[in-house]
Amino acid sequence: MFMFEKAFVGSRRYWVWLLCLSAVILAGFLCYLRQLAQGLAITGLSRDVTWGLYIAQFTFFVGVAASAVMVVLPYYLHDFKQFGRITILGEFLAVGAVTMCMLFIFVDMGQPARVLNVMRYPTPWSLMFWDMISLGGYLVLNALISFIMLRAEREGVKPPHWIKPIVILSIPWAVSIHTVTAFLYCGLPGRTFWMSAVLAPRFLASAFAAGPALLILLCLVLRKVAGFDAGREAIRQLGLIVTYAMVINVFLVLMEFFTVFYSRIPEHLEHFRYVFFGLDGNYHLAPWMWLSAVLSLAALALLLVPAWRNNPRLLPVACVFVFVSLWLDKGLGLIVGGFTPSPLGTITNYTPTWPEATIVLGVWAIGALMITVFYKIALSVREAS
Amino acid sequence: MKLTRKDFLRLSGLGLLAVAGKKAVRAVSEVAATAASPKTAKRWGMVIDLQKCREEGGCTDCIKACDRAHNIPHFADREHEVKWIWNQPFETVFPQAQTDYTRQVYAGHPIALLCNHCANPPCVRVCPTQATWKREDDGIVMMDWHRCIGCRYCMAACPYGSRSFNWQDPRPAIASLNPDFPTRTKGVVEKCNFCEERLARGQRPACVEACGEKAMVFGDLADPDSEPRKLLRARFSLQREPELGTSPSVYYLV
């Protein structure tokens, strides 16, 4: 059913890549064992900044997972045939990204052995409960869709008719996973940085920019290492999606700036001040946020000009800019900024420690391993048929 | 009838014994009654009288009592600190009370801070396992350390910064172990519990009892005749960030 035997046949470069990833996974795992033994004190988290790199990565990669909808929707709902070759890649990317999300949540838990308590004692008024349901469901949906579609392709037959409603279901479900994740943040009365009605739309917009940007980069990598051609039209359309999504995202961010800086309410203002300009001599985060801002504007410049957007050398640069800029914004600035200053006005700088960063790298490597293996299977099936 | 000296001495001796005996009996029965019968209320609350509090004189009796009663660990690293009751300057607790042209009489004074045991607690709303919940009987926001998965969502939700997390094993950092209360373990969140285990034994919270100035008044906010309610009727009081709708049960008398 899963055609995993196809992942065991590969070039030397493929195996070296898998070996490198395994080494990183091992390093991350050993650091995690240390965290299990000593507690989360080995991270850079503190009483004031209780969520950091782990939850930030979870938030960012939920977006990447949701972005599969950007290829699924045009292809399945609107018969956009040009995406025919890459829908499977988008779906596999979703599976890998959702798995990374769940792993990031897991490594962040203080008592991971009790994580099933969320299911043993269902709590429908807690957003985290719904997050678990929506992420788990999305994982199952996409895994099922990917493998059914691939199986059909291998057999050379049309996919079974019952998969179509499941595919259609995955579209609103993709939107829901990121909306629920935004709801984790934007309903907390004490965290004014996150208390914005526009947080969920912002999340979706940044997701639909970062995800397809990553997909474009992956397609280009596949062209180089596996001779896979996604199709010029598919890449163009993805580029256009990234452009529109990035425009909407930057627009929404600017909306946030306006409401905060024009109303000048101190509780709202001080978080933005800390994140962009530093507060009371703490400039910890500011350089990264300015980098994110500069990269996003540079990316917009590259994307908005069609000649540049469709230029095969400039598009990857724009995609890298989009991805890094949004990773910094959503994966770091958003979380830390929400906690700083604390409700009592103290500023505690958050710096991830080396063990913490290694665990993060380990989870990234697991995601990369999964995507490598899945893509290998998909491309082998395609080559054979 | 003639009262001899002997009779007089006998009578007064018996009288004294009777009085002493009654006192002793009452003392014993009262101790038995309060020890056996738990304190109950519809909504426990606390009123802290800032006029009486001597924390600006360096007094930390309430903090020390809580730390002792509940095995609170002390870490040198501020980032990993665990505190159920602590103090911070007035301006940080009530930032809107201080402007450029006003200087409140409590400016700079340390204010005792603890979990507010809100009637509408955001932390309870977000907990995915109900490891923290609001007790319907008496309004205490409880913690179940057996169920907590350490996700720290409640810490993100609390607008007052009342909650602490055990980033590491607390035991090495506990000064003196109180055998009547458990320590906690790494990976769970904790906060003030209004001494619910003491209330069950008929005792008042440790901080309330330890305060030499009787600055902390604990009682049933739902009972109009309780001590806290009388104080709240008589004097002006502040709550922390009431505009958030959390409805805290801790009031500060100015």
Add this chain to the structure above:
Amino acid sequence: MRDRPLILTGLLAFVWLFTLPVWHAYAGKYSPSAPDVKLPANEKQCVAPTAYMRDSHMQLLIDWREDVVRNNRRQFTAFNGKVYDKSLTRTCLAQCHTNKGEFCDRCHAYAGVSGPYCWDCHHDKILTARSAP
């Protein structure tokens, strides 16, 4: 024919591995004889019948825990009508089984029960005395 030494070595290794639980118990520090638990001197009756306690004391403790922590119901009426405080440390370990090492741990060690992690948080007087500065 050449493979005979290899096969024999493999067979011996398998037999060694297969019988590991038997000879390891003898070589190790655990005696296969029954645990020598020291019963309390003062009380003859536990909060529940002995047979039940042997089977389900952990379930009883969990029920107590849930009831005390989550329902604030702290009194336990035993099968014989006696009322106890629902507390392992204040009732069981304080009043009767005063030495955890001589009672609880012995049976746990024999049965191979790696103790529940209750003791990461709760503590009894002897543990406290040992850890006192």
